[in-house]
Amino acid sequence: MKIAIAPNPAKKQAPSLAEEAARVLNSAGCETVHIAGMYEEGVPHSEAAKLINCCDVLIAVGGDGTIINAAKLAAELNKPLLGLNAGKLGFTAGLEPEQMHLLPKLAQGRWREERRMMLEVSLYSDEGQRKFYTLNDSVVSAELAKIVEYRVAIDDNSGYLYRADGFIVATPTGSTAYSLSAGGPVVEPTLDCMIYTPICPHSLFNRSVMFAPDTRLVVDIPRNRGRLFLTIDGAAPVELKAGDRMIFARARRCARFIKLTNNNFYDILNQKLLETQ
DSSP, X not given: OEEEEEEOXXXXXXXXXXXHHHHHHHHTTOEEEEOOSOSSTTOXXXXXXXXXXXXXXXXXXXXXXXXXXXXXXXXXXXXXXXXXXXXXXXXXOSBOGGGGGGTHHHHHTOOEEEEEEEEEEEEEETTEEEEEEESSEEEEEEGGGOOEEEEEEETTSOOEEEEESEXXXXXXXXXXXXXXXXXXXXXXXXXXXXXXXXXXXXXSSOOOEEEOTTOOXXXXXXXXXXXXXXXXXXXXXXXXXXXXXXXXXXXXXXXXXXXXXXXXXXXXXXXXXXXXX
């Protein structure tokens, strides 16, 4: 088995954990390939993609942002991914540093796979159409805490005008991130659905809504007093203008997460969120 290992050098422990993981895997008979420069903003992923495409599995070493970034590239290549936690929370990680002894299970085929739904975000503007893929969440927000006005429609139905500090469209994987902090529900990551959560809505009745996976959520941006931004999985924001339209829909690709432990989602929820309070 050939395994790509991609540590995030911005995480202090990541390089040493990657080296240890390579030693364990090499001892188990696996060939390992080191992937560098994959997490730098604005750097093309073409070289990393070529190396990963020749491997059977990708191991991302870092925190949640690192793992999500790597999982999106792995999904594009239809490769399974294992997240090795080198961050604080590591909610998307499949392995903690003290569990490194479980890595030989990869060579033995003793692992299971969780498929996670992703969203495709289509942005239509004067510049044409742009597509983004999200595994965690997409956030629309304004600068300087200004209230955002936007119109939301489901599929081809009539839209409704909302006023809020912004909104979040999350996947089940992203339900335990910003959406949860904004009052959204906790959703098992293997479910297929779309979660819409307004941020501080200017209303007594606006709450999170879970939509069926094949729903198309259409958002139109009218004229606002301040600048608006779309942020996909915490990446560099994209500025929105009056007249722009966004369509949120299920992506054809999905993320393939490797599980080496028997912990279920609720065990992880308890360990990562409840016990850290």
